[in-house]
Amino acid sequence: EVQLVESGGGLVQPGGSLRLSCAASGFPLSSYWMTWVRQAPGKGLEWVANINEDGSEKYFVDSLKGRLTISRDNAKNSLYLQMNSLRAEDTAVYYCARARNFLSAWGQGILVTVSS
Amino acid sequence: EIVLTQSPGTLSLSPGERATLSCRASQSVSSSFLAWYQQKPGQAPRLLIYGASNRAPGIADRFSGGGSGTDFTLTISRLEPEDFAIYYCQQYDSSHSLTFGGGTKVEIK
Numbered sequence: 630e631v632q633l634v635e636s637g638g639g640l641v642q643p644g645g646s647l648r649l650s651c652a653a654s655g656f657p658l659s660s661y662w663m664t665w666v667r668q669a670p671g672k673g674l675e676w677v678a679n680i681n682e683d684g685s686e687k688y689f690v691d692s693l694k695g696r697l698t699i700s701r702d703n704a705k706n707s708l709y710l711q712m713n714s715l716r717a718e719d720t721a722v723y724y725c726a727r728a729r730n731f732l733s734a735w736g737q738g739i740l741v742t743v744s745s
Numbered sequence: 746e747i748v749l750t751q752s753p754g755t756l757s758l759s760p761g762e763r764a765t766l767s768c769r770a771s772q773s774v775s776s777s778f779l780a781w782y783q784q785k786p787g788q789a790p791r792l793l794i795y796g797a798s799n800r801a802p803g804i805a806d807r808f809s810g811g812g813s814g815t816d817f818t819l820t821i822s823r824l825e826p827e828d829f830a831i832y833y834c835q836q837y838d839s840s841h842s843l844t845f846g847g848g849t850k851v852e853i854k
Contacts, residue, residue: 664843674790731835
């Protein structure tokens with residue numbers, strides 16, 4: 630069974646940093662692009678970043694460039710999202726998802742709250 | 746950046762009725778890269794349709810997708826109680842970015 634499980638969320642102060650993790654199982658992570666998507670409370674879906682199979686290509690939404698790092702460790706079946714200089718508007722549920730052109734599997738999401 | 750506009754914002758229908766959801770792109774989208782998702786409260790989105798018209802594994806055949814260029818549709822032939830949810834379209838483009846539409850909420854009338 631394909632499973633994606635996010636962790637690392639929580640409450641962080643404005644200007645702080647957070648590293649989200651996504652543990653993958655049930656499929657060969659090394660064969661797939663991976664994507665992060667977020668959803669602010671009561672709002673729609675927003676693409677955040679994606680990364681190719683070996684981590685050599687990375688793409689970010691323009692509004693977040695410079696504050697994010699996406700990485701992966703295929704040996705550990707894990708995907709990561711490092712977020713810096715967090716703002717209140719970054720408060721959202723963050724999802725990891727499999728693939729890039731269409732997202733065939735999603736994690737359950739992890740809540741990140743940016744507040745003092 | 747390609748903008749996807751979904752309409753209507755809310756669709757009020759009764760079980761058994763047909764639902765037709767629209768997704769319009771600001772510029773032409775490859776049909777290969779147009780997808781639809783369903784999201785229920787408190788849950789992650791679920792892939793319904795990919796490549797504009799291909800049902801994802803396990804998706805009931807009452808769901809169908811169509812369209813090309815800038816106009817795409819998701820049709821639910823006969824609404825079941827579990828189909829009341831929010832639906833998003835999504836496209837992927839040559840710059841490796843994804844964009845989502847704003848969503849259509851299908852609610853019980």
